[in-house]
Amino acid sequence: MNAFLDDHKVAMAWIAAISCVLFVGCLLIAPWLAVRIPVDYFVGRRRPRTLFADRHPVLRWTGLVIKNLIGGVLVLAGLVMLVLPGQGLLTMLVGILMLNFPGKHRLERRLVSIPAVLKSINWMRQRSGVEPIRVRSFGRP
Numbered sequence: 001m002n003a004f005l006d007d008h009k010v011a012m013a014w015i016a017a018i019s020c021v022l023f024v025g026c027l028l029i030a031p032w033l034a035v036r037i038p039v040d041y042f043v044g045r046r047r048p049r050t051l052f053a054d055r056h057p058v059l060r061w062t063g064l065v066i067k068n069l070i071g072g073v074l075v076l077a078g079l080v081m082l083v084l085p086g087q088g089l090l091t092m093l094v095g096i097l098m099l100n101f102p103g104k105h106r107l108e109r110r111l112v113s114i115p116a117v118l119k120s121i122n123w124m125r126q127r128s129g130v131e132p133i134r135v136r137s138f139g140r141p
Helices: 002-007 009-034 057-083 088-098 104-112 115-127
Strands: none
Touching: 002 009, 009 057, 009 088, 009 115, 057 088, 104 115
16 A cells, blocks of 8 residues: 555645645535525425526536536545545535436435534525525425
8 A cells, every 4th residue: 555655646645635625615615505595495396497497508508518527526536535535425415416317306305304404504594694495394295
């Protein structure tokens, strides 16, 4: 293992630097994103229309591809950070939330329905003077 680390010092330095940037970035971006969630985003069964839904199809697909590529890179970086220094789980979570896949809105609703998560999000929103988000109970219609 030491021989591997000695042979790849530059790569390890880059990985450590990227890990630090992602960590600080997640700490700064999380509150900014939390206050921009619409109050009723988690009330409905279906996800509200996306940002580029009304745009030209080329713009919409380009945005989706770029967003999913970034999400995939974050998931892979998080996997790497599970064995190397860094906040692998947080990076993977952010990456998964950026990806588009069937059942994603249901997963988001389930995660936000966890009392500790909801309390944290609403605490960030309260600090910014934004109304708390409403969540419909997960099991009810």
